[in-house]
Amino acid sequence: MKNEQQLSEGRTRHGVARLLLERGPITAAAVAETLGLSPAAVRRHLDCLVADGEACMRDAPSRGRRGRGRPAKLWLLTETGRARFGHAYDDLAIAAIRFVAESAGEHAVREFARRRVNAMVGRHRDDVVGEQGPAERAKALADALTSEGYAASTRRVGAGEQLCQHHCPVAHVAAEFPELCEVETAAFAELLGTHVQRLSTIARGDAACTTHVPLGGAEPPEAGATAPTTTEGTPS
Structure with missing residues (x-):
């Protein structure tokens, strides 16, 4: 019992x-x-x-004047x-990428990151690019990332869409090798068919990896900003 x-x-x-x-x-x-x-x-x-x-x-975060309490x-x-x-094998992965960097240079690390992300998103490319418009593609990309273990979601913020990855299985590795985040962002832009801007990353200590997807020419928020939260602090 x-x-x-x-x-x-x-x-x-x-x-x-x-x-x-x-x-x-x-x-x-x-x-x-x-x-x-x-x-x-x-x-x-x-x-x-x-x-x-x-x-x-x-x-x-405070929202205007607060009452007592x-x-x-x-x-x-x-x-x-x-x-x-899921942070398994982080130490091994970091050691392996360090070896690649020392043996073949930073360009080899970037090529490794590119092949990795292309393999990941390539499995879902048809589902994402088959959607009409950045917002629909962002939602399809979030579904694809969730199936890959990234617990992703989208939310409308002003005239733009924000793609939030609430988990990153390679965050510890990306903290030392930001090429992983940079290549991932470029892959998102290519899939979504529009320029995107990474606002925050788990690898830098933020609560989520947040990517701004402009809709209809919307200006991105200031870099480092995160999506505004509801009272409960949850994405819609």
């Missing part, structure tokens, strides 16, 4: 962690509502994730928490 309870607790905690991954930063109240849990249960799981170094908390708190995964969802 105790083992069954522990397994159930573990599954629930993993569900809370996945929600932080896919929709963080997010409030505890939004986690409770989405998963159908009591606020007390969510708080217990969040506290355990924090104690294990897998989650952290920050104040929600404490500011809302937003929860998100740390790098340790993201490791639940």
Whole structure:
């Protein structure tokens, strides 16, 4: 009986962690509502994730004048928490790419990155380019990236679309070799048929990899900016 309870607790905690991954930063109240849990249960799981170094908390951005009371708190995964969802072989990958860079130069690293991303998106090229317009293509690309483990989504921000990747299986590698992010961004532009701008990356410590896709000549936000969040801090 105790083992069954522990397994159930573990599954629930993993569900809370996945929600932080896919929709963080997010409030505890939004986690409770989405998963159908009591606020007390969510708080217990969040506290355990924090104690294990897998989650952290920050104040929600202020929106004009605030009333009395404490500011809302937003929860998100740390790098340790993201490791639940696939950072395997990071050390080996970094060592291998370092060897490539030292043996054949930076151009070889970029060529490796290009072949990698082309192989990944090539499996979904027909689905993406078959859509009409950047917004529809961005949605198809998000679906393709999700199937590849990137937990991606799109949202309309002003007159543009933002493609958000809530997980990056190669974030640790990309932190040392930004060529992976640069080549990926170029591949997105080619698939979507429009210039795109990378606003944030998990590799740089941001909560998500966010790419601005202009619609109808929309101007991109300032580099480094992220999409505005709802009260719950979740993408629509």
